[in-house]
Amino acid sequence: MQNVITPDALVCDAPNDMKKTESWTANLKYLVVGVMFGIVFVKAEIISWFRIQEMFRLQSFHMYGVIGSAIVVGMISVWLIKRFNIKTMSGETVEFHPKKFNKGQIFGGLLFGLGWAITGACPGPLFAQIGSGYVVIITTLLSAVAGTWAYGYLRNKLPH
Amino acid sequence: MEFIDLIRKPWPWYVAGPLIGLTVPTLLLIGNKSFGISSSLRHICAACMPANIPFFQYNWKKEIWNLFFVVGVLMGGFLATTFLENPDSFQLSSATIADLKALGIRDFSGLMPADLFDAANLFTLKGLVFFVLGGFMVGFGTRWAGGCTSGHAIMGLSNLQWPSLVATCCFMVGGFAMTHLILPHLMKLF
Numbered sequence: 001m002q003n004v005i006t007p008d009a010l011v012c013d014a015p016n017d018m019k020k021t022e023s024w025t026a027n028l029k030y031l032v033v034g035v036m037f038g039i040v041f042v043k044a045e046i047i048s049w050f051r052i053q054e055m056f057r058l059q060s061f062h063m064y065g066v067i068g069s070a071i072v073v074g075m076i077s078v079w080l081i082k083r084f085n086i087k088t089m090s091g092e093t094v095e096f097h098p099k100k101f102n103k104g105q106i107f108g109g110l111l112f113g114l115g116w117a118i119t120g121a122c123p124g125p126l127f128a129q130i131g132s133g134y135v136v137i138i139t140t141l142l143s144a145v146a147g148t149w150a151y152g153y154l155r156n157k158l159p160h
Numbered sequence: 161m162e163f164i165d166l167i168r169k170p171w172p173w174y175v176a177g178p179l180i181g182l183t184v185p186t187l188l189l190i191g192n193k194s195f196g197i198s199s200s201l202r203h204i205c206a207a208c209m210p211a212n213i214p215f216f217q218y219n220w221k222k223e224i225w226n227l228f229f230v231v232g233v234l235m236g237g238f239l240a241t242t243f244l245e246n247p248d249s250f251q252l253s254s255a256t257i258a259d260l261k262a263l264g265i266r267d268f269s270g271l272m273p274a275d276l277f278d279a280a281n282l283f284t285l286k287g288l289v290f291f292v293l294g295g296f297m298v299g300f301g302t303r304w305a306g307g308c309t310s311g312h313a314i315m316g317l318s319n320l321q322w323p324s325l326v327a328t329c330c331f332m333v334g335g336f337a338m339t340h341l342i343l344p345h346l347m348k349l350f
Contacts, residue, residue: 037232038232050256070177092192100323105323108303128233132240137291140290144302
């Protein structure tokens with residue numbers, strides 16, 4: 001068990017590996033990708049609490065199809081990027097981050113799963129639900145921020 | 161059929177899934193960014209209330225793209241609901257409807273059950289469970305696991321990371337446990 005903060009704590013799991021500094025307006029690119037992502041979320045109804053229940057009750061293939069085909073397309077893309085050493089728009093080598101195993105992936109994963117089935121949402125869909133007019137979900141989002149904060153506060157005392 | 165009508169209908173999994181998968185290479189190629197959404201919650205903590213906690217002491221401004229991304233997701237949700245709304249009613253599997261009716265859900269009209277996610281429930285026990293407790297577990301759990309469905313299930317598995325497979329399996333186990341073992345008891349409380 002590791003109870004000391006390692007430098008890993010200061011590394012983000014979805015990091016920005018771009019070496020060139022981006023202007024403030026360059027961030028609009030990510031906003032646009034987010035918009036398209038949000039539209040897909042709503043149109044495929046995966047932001048629906050009902051669809052999540054359907055998935056966990058094994059009563060529809062829909063969610064498994066969405067997640068499964070997303071992973072397959074992602075895998076092929078990552079393979080192609082690595083195989084042909086495809087560079088980013090600004091000519092940099094794409095960085096990948098090996099994930100280290102720790103027990104948090106088990107305990108945290110189970111805890112997230114419990115919350116997923118209650119709220120009918122993972123972090124992404126939470127934002128799309130709010131945008132779709134379920135304004136009350138702001139409470140869930142704030143609670144998720146509080147949960148993240150509490151994790152940061154208790155991190156040294158938790159098994160990893 | 162008009163193109164716009166086709167878009168307004170719910171999208172099948174084989175259209176939506178690949179589009180979500182394409183987010184991975186898009187983010188990598190437009191700016192060397194690894195896909196992951198729960199990090200945005202950490203950046204919000206780091207930006208708003210770091211409270212001298214080492215976990216929140218990092219240069220969140222470098223990661224601000226992630227916050228632009230989630231604001232985009234929110235706007236996308238708004239645009240899709242406002243301009244591309246499904247003209248037909250929501251089609252849920254009849255088995256799920258039967259199961260949820262048995263649990264006390266009555267309203268099946270929207271994407272979210274009005275019986276649970278209504279502002280009127282905000283300050284009730286129901287609200288405490290479905291908004292506060294549920295949200296807290298999502299936030300605490302994803303950070304402890306080091307990612308959520310996007311960071312682990314999609315980005316992690318795309319990059320063949322076995323710890324992400326462990327995390328994804330645990331996400332599913334937790335969800336099955338809540339749905340089949342705990343939710344029936346929770347619903348009896350209200």
